[in-house]
Amino acid sequence: MLIDSHCHIDLMDYEKLGGDPASAVSHAHENGVGHMLCVSVNLEQYPAMLETINEMPSVFASVGVHPNEHEGVDPTIEQLVELADNEKVVAIGETGLDYFRSEGDLEWQRDRFRRHIEAAKRTSKPLIIHSREAKQDTIKLLEEERADEIGGVMHCFAEDWEMAQQALDLNFYISFSGIVTFKSATVLQDVAKKVPLERMLVETDSPWLAPVPFRGKTNQPAYVKYVAEYIAELRGDSVENITNATTENFFRLFSTAKA
Numbered sequence: 001m002l003i004d005s006h007c008h009i010d011l012m013d014y015e016k017l018g019g020d021p022a023s024a025v026s027h028a029h030e031n032g033v034g035h036m037l038c039v040s041v042n043l044e045q046y047p048a049m050l051e052t053i054n055e056m057p058s059v060f061a062s063v064g065v066h067p068n069e070h071e072g073v074d075p076t077i078e079q080l081v082e083l084a085d086n087e088k089v090v091a092i093g094e095t096g097l098d099y100f101r102s103e104g105d106l107e108w109q110r111d112r113f114r115r116h117i118e119a120a121k122r123t124s125k126p127l128i129i130h131s132r133e134a135k136q137d138t139i140k141l142l143e144e145e146r147a148d149e150i151g152g153v154m155h156c157f158a159e160d161w162e163m164a165q166q167a168l169d170l171n172f173y174i175s176f177s178g179i180v181t182f183k184s185a186t187v188l189q190d191v192a193k194k195v196p197l198e199r200m201l202v203e204t205d206s207p208w209l210a211p212v213p214f215r216g217k218t219n220q221p222a223y224v225k226y227v228a229e230y231i232a233e234l235r236g237d238s239v240e241n242i243t244n245a246t247t248e249n250f251f252r253l254f255s256t257a258k259a
């Protein structure tokens with residue numbers, strides 16, 4: 001059984017997929033994906049997200065505000081803690097730093113990141129980290145805020161081995177998305193060969209970043225198997241071993257998730 005450790009079931013374009021959230025989950029099950037983690041990006045859509053997945057036992061949730069969300073609610077620590085008090089919620093995030101899409105003084109991003117880290121420590125729920133063109137500040141802030149006390153996952157990892165090592169040292173897992181299957185992703189493929197299997201997760205980040213052979217199309221949780229298959233080939237390992245290990249890793253990290 002595979003697990004898609006990061007997707008956005010509530011944000012998928014079901015007109016293109018020809019279905020609805022329930023059908024996407026069913027399709028995932030048919031392709032050996034037993035569970036999914038539907039990740040929050042803002043608080044405005046959070047209630048609707050929970051409502052969408054509420055009757056789906058195989059889908060877990062997180063609560064958080066994405067670093068690129070400029071408008072809407074900028075959560076307090078107390079809000080995050082309160083919203084995380086839900087049996088569906090197994091993580092805090094996604095949170096982090098993104099210097100690719102944001103410009104100017106980004107101290108507001110760093111402040112928001114700090115609040116998420118504190119909320120994670122107060123709730124004993126791990127962090128889901130988004131980092132883009134901000135690797136030095138991401139690691140620095142995780143160190144300063146002692147995020148190693150709670151740990152989490154570097155989602156959709158697309159950096160080099162140096163950052164991967166730093167994240168591993170801080171008690172974080174490394175999650176690979178469809179990016180690892182891209183021909184141009186040679187640096188990331190090297191990371192995927194080196195990351196200890198017991199610290200690896202796989203994901204889709206649906207509806208974005210569909211893996212080869214679906215690159216450029218709408219992604220969905222069912223496609224996480226292509227990520228696992230590619231990593232198995234890359235490492236000279238079996239798909240079964242990658243599947244079993246990443247599933248065990250998921251439940252070890254997200255310890256409140258019930259199989």
